[in-house]
Amino acid sequence: MFKKFLPFAIMPLLAAGCATGAKFTNLTPTQQVRTTNNLYMVEVALDSRQQTLRWDSIRPQIAVGSEYYSMRPTKLMSNRWEGLLPVPPDASVVHYHYKFGFEYNAFGNPKTDSAVSREYTLRILDKPQ
Numbered sequence: 001m002f003k004k005f006l007p008f009a010i011m012p013l014l015a016a017g018c019a020t021g022a023k024f025t026n027l028t029p030t031q032q033v034r035t036t037n038n039l040y041m042v043e044v045a046l047d048s049r050q051q052t053l054r055w056d057s058i059r060p061q062i063a064v065g066s067e068y069y070s071m072r073p074t075k076l077m078s079n080r081w082e083g084l085l086p087v088p089p090d091a092s093v094v095h096y097h098y099k100f101g102f103e104y105n106a107f108g109n110p111k112t113d114s115a116v117s118r119e120y121t122l123r124i125l126d127k128p129q
Contacts, residue, residue, distance in 0.1 A: 023047040024098055024117035027080070031123045039084040040122060044071075044098050046079050046115075054110060055079075057103035063116075064096045071098075087124055094122050 027043040042062060060071040060081040071083035087094045098117040103110040 021049045022100065022115035024115075026098075026117070026120050028120070028122065030121065031125055034124050034126050038087050038089050040087060040124070041082060042085050042096070042122070043074065043080060043082040044117070045077075046081075046100060048115075050104060052105040054103045054105065057110075059101040061099045061101075062096055063099050064094060068099070085122070087122070092124050092126075094124070095119050096122065 023046070025045040025047070027045060028041070032040050044060070046058070046060070055078070058081075060083075062069040062071060062083050062085055064085070069083055069085060071081040074080040074082050085094065085096060097119045099114060100116075101112065101114045103112050
């Protein structure tokens with residue numbers, strides 16, 4: 001009788017193994033000195049154990065409120081992206097997060113999904129300390 005229920009007992013473990021499991025590593029300093037063009041470089045690394053993830057389909061973005069800014073791959077790295085984050089000249093703090101859209105292999109055609117990082121804070125310093 002136990003053998004009949006074994007496949008059903010294992011099912012939650014198999015379903016959990018299919019999750020994205022995305023791990024974001026923010027590589028941006030928490031403070032930067034104010035620039036003349038009000039653009040600040042941010043960088044993120046993405047790690048995932050999802051075997052069906054199509055790495056060539058990843059579309060990373062920086063999100064600030066309802067605004068999204070595209071990112072580009074970092075040279076010589078396969079799992080890092082960088083982008084410019086505009087900050088208003090009168091702001092000293094900006095809150096942002098990363099959003100990654102991607103495709104993954106599924107039965108039939110590939111499916112789309114996304115993963116969102118936690119919120120990060122960038123402080124803008126008027127003078128170097």
